[in-house]
Amino acid sequence: MDILRVSDLRIGFTIHGLARDVVKGVSLRVPPGKTVALVGESGSGKSVISQAIMGLLPRAGAITGGEILFRDPLTPGASIDIAGLPSEGREIRALRGGRIGMIFQEPMSSLSPVHTIGNQIEEALQLHRPTPKAQARELIEVMLKRVGFKDPHRAFGFYPFELSGGLRQRAMLAMALICQPALLIADEPTTALDVTIQAQVLDLMRDLQAEMGMAILLITHDLGVVANMADEVVVIYHGEIMESGPVEDIFRRPRHPYLKALLKASPHFDMREGERLVALREARTRPVVASKPAPPQNAAPLLSVSNLRKTYTTGSRKFFGKGTLSTVVAVDDVSFEIRRGECLGLVGESGCGKTTVSKIIMRAVTPDEGSIAFDDGQACTDVLGLRGEALRAFRPRVQMIFQDPVSSLSPRMTVMNILREPLVVHERGEGVEQTARVKALMEDVGLDPRFLNRYPHSFSGGQRQRIGIARALALDPDLIICDEPVSALDVSVQAQILNLLKDLQAERGLTFLFISHNLAVVNYMADRIAVMANGRIVEIAPRHTLFTNPVHPYTKALLKSVPFADLDRKLNFKLVAPGGASDSTHWAPAFRQEENGPALAHLPLGDGHFVLAQAGASVREVA
Template sequence: MSATPDILRVEDLRVGFAMQGGAAEVVKGVSFRVPAGKTVALVGESGSGKTVISQTVMGLLPRNGLVLGGRVLFTDPKTPDAPVDLATLVRDGPEIRALRGSRMGMIFQEPMSSLSPVHTIGNQIRENLILHRQTSRESMRDEVRHMLKLVGFKDPARAYGMYPFELSGGLRQRAMLAMALICRPALLIADEPTTALDVTIQAQVLNLMRDLQAELGMAILLITHDLGVVANMADEVVVVYHGEITEAGTASDLFRRPGHPYLKALLKALPSFDMKPGERLVALRDSGADLHALVPLRKAGPAGAQDAPLLSIRNLRKSFTIKSGGFLTSRRDSVVAVDDVSFDIRRGECLGLVGESGCGKTSLSKLMMRAMTPDRGSVTFNDGTREIDVLKLKGAALRDFRPRVQMIFQDPVSSLSPRMTVMNIIREPLEIHGVGTPKERTERVGALMAAVGLDRRFLNRYPHSFSGGQRQRISIARTLAMNPDLIICDEPVSALDVSVQAQVLNLLKDLKRELGLTYLFISHNLAVVDYIADRIAVLAHGRIVEIAPRHLLFSRPVHSYTQALMRAVPYPDLDRPLDLRLIAGGSASDPANWAPEFRDEGDPASVGPIDLGDGHVVLARPSVGRRELLAS
């Protein structure tokens, strides 16, 4: 028994959901503790029961959720002699409502759906004070501003009156932190708090949580599937699989001496920079993908077409006009999203594109897809027989070109129609473009399902009945339906568990090898890009600041921004901890934090591409020598 008192103690907890014919048990006799001032990580795949456990603690179970047995003891340091069994409290009763938000706070995975879009940030944070404290309006306003400053807002007074849509993902997560911590809770539950954030913003949020924990003396229950985050944050780790605890102990014990096969498999499913050439991720389950049915349907490429780039982009620029100010003082400002970008995508390669949110990655992909029109520049597609000026295509010519470039989106939930069966979703592009007879379309849909490892019997199901990984494979099947030459993968695995992520990445690699596909792979996860890409381009402020073959970029990054991204990657290794203080010192994409040789000082023409050899190009001042850059 630890000398440190426990803020939370879960004993033999069993939770189920009322269904026709009885209760389906999803949490099966779970027991663990959260000591005061410590961080305990709850690790497992989606569907393992992690979030259900946190909902039970906070009294947020859905109506059909039932506590079937066990205890959830919360001991408030203010009243250490009167622990409360949260499992016995009336849901939405006065006892749990007095604790929730006041003594127990929670951060959710997606802040945009957790924050009210019609209320200012300040008002939403102040609501907690109104519910749990009796102080003056001005005192509340001052306390909210202080908390906003504490969580990293540079101008708390301005942030107080802003709405969630005006904030970036990282700032929205900081606002959620402020809301959870405004009443100085004894326990903070963080449910996947950094899943959708860039590595640099993630590191800043983690550093902030650690600082606030030290200042407020609170305990943290961290729910995540990212073992890199766990290695850098957790004191103790609890591994959950199918509602049961498979392994628990200190972070040192579990990372240095993992005992259960499930934890060992999770560690092997993670991409890392130490992987050998040709080494594959080990997925927990075989995807069952059968690519043989698709190979005969793949068109052979033109002879002699391998030498020319499949897609060439030259001097591409896109700016947006935004309105700012009030009704009488409104003005129009121009924001450059893509700024003089040039690169080639070679036939049969995977080009990785990395950078923080807002750097222009998705805007660039939309310009390539002709979903947006650039201000200037060119996009040239080489089909092996001729060069096609993509930006000049219109009418039937544009319609005929569309199947050649397809896209896999980040969120399969919003990109798949909930009103269509899987059969109709995959068959739709074939029908739009008049490919084959109805019988041939049905046969091709079946072959596509087999290729991505899904049973053909699932064709009459709807997207909601599938897991996240299965939905993403349905998206891949739809993308492959038109035999594309180039596939743009826009964050296709960012929302997936590590085990499912391994399945999807292995599938994409196999498809590339067997079908000769070409990828533009967009991601903020550098380890994922390192696993799948042949070359990598780094984007900052709409410009490519560095591009190089994968092994060169990660072994010898030259640009300050690339080096900052590398420093922010959390390793699932206790011997390589993140230097959170260094990362939190400022935004990685802020040119003020770059070395002088990479700054343009307000004049974009003052920096240009410098060839370092072997396909390694960096954006820097021409006066700086190649040798000096390599030495830096």
């Protein structure tokens, strides 16, 4: 008997008096102890279905047909039609968080910022299984230990902002599992996580599933995660099921054109030189025309970063006594070069210092030490030495595409105002010229100029990211820093944005610093790749060399953690980054900084390949 059976489910939304169907006759099942993946793009209806199962549909939404049958293993023979229950009745509240648990996509916005992790988990426990205070604390600490907190007693008192993204997701998992549900709904549980943390969270979900015998409905757009986690797959598009079946059939014998297109849109390590991702809908149909000649081979690097160091002091000072101040080294002796027309990838886990480096280059953060030289072929500029008007005149040369297009675009400005703002600030042209420039930018990124009077909220995630790209291009920069520009996007929209960036690079001769934790994306975009861990660049090499011959143990751990959309190359979760990939105690001695030992240096391995190892170690030994 299936734990969950959804039959001919129809969900409609009424907005401004107009009714619209968003889920159109969906049927799926979740067998006990199995994982069913619901796959599709943003707007396909995945999350709305999960909200309906949990009785959490927004006020504008309503179930207009079909049934959602939940069969609880603790009460065999009986089944509950969730679709027929009042949305705030006693029956649905007993199921929600009790027998059906849910992990939400963004743990920071779904955890209360003013309550500790322990308080929030205890609330879920006391609502469904009233327990004496001391016993409840004991149960919660046991659960925190099971989901991977090293010191659960201390973690009980942490607030969400004190935890990393991976730990916040583990806290969400502990809250969802504290009542031992029969069904766990995981809505994009690893979208914003690094590959190593993602692998650990997925491994944890598999272990807890085997231990508790629960079923999982996994909502995701990452086909690599699906191939490694799912027993059955349901593919949804615009509220309708396109294809469903066992994971073997879906990946080895896909039949529907939409599923085939999704599989082709995912970047992978086996792509040939010059091979292009097949986006479901290209951002634009205009042919690519290379307008800028390639720079000579012996030209000076456009950007030279040398010996950057940045420390932060955390803690609190007291009026009397020493307080609890501690120093964190965010960037430690980082050096690299970016040649004109090149894309340098910068990869690493959250907290490794990638974004701090980008902020230093942008002059948003001041380093403690180091230098940055910008050579446009006519003059060499000391970036960190610029002040006042000289700094203002330099800023258009380096622009940034941000990770989250929602928070980086003002909700109170139209697209016209957003794209005109850089032109106005830097006094580029007059009103008519600026309007013409803005329309040309819209066409460059494949958006209709008729949308210029709209606000950002009326665009999809991929369209908002294209507005962010247009804004970065407005001042004709020499260097664009892309900070995780596609991490929050579906695989199909991701392919569209990556192809657009490559086309713009070919047309305008752009230079990119591409920051990401997705190695497959970096492999598609970058010419050379720098790998960063604990504030230092541990390995740097041409793209092909790094993926075929990684040397540093951290690079190897990152590559081992990437889930492939291929059933013949499944992740061995138990071998992935034991104890955390950036924990240097797991590295070979030659790559560790020992007390009173030789200093670490970048050893040359040939053809532009360097690895951070002890200065006395031989190249042959580390390779």
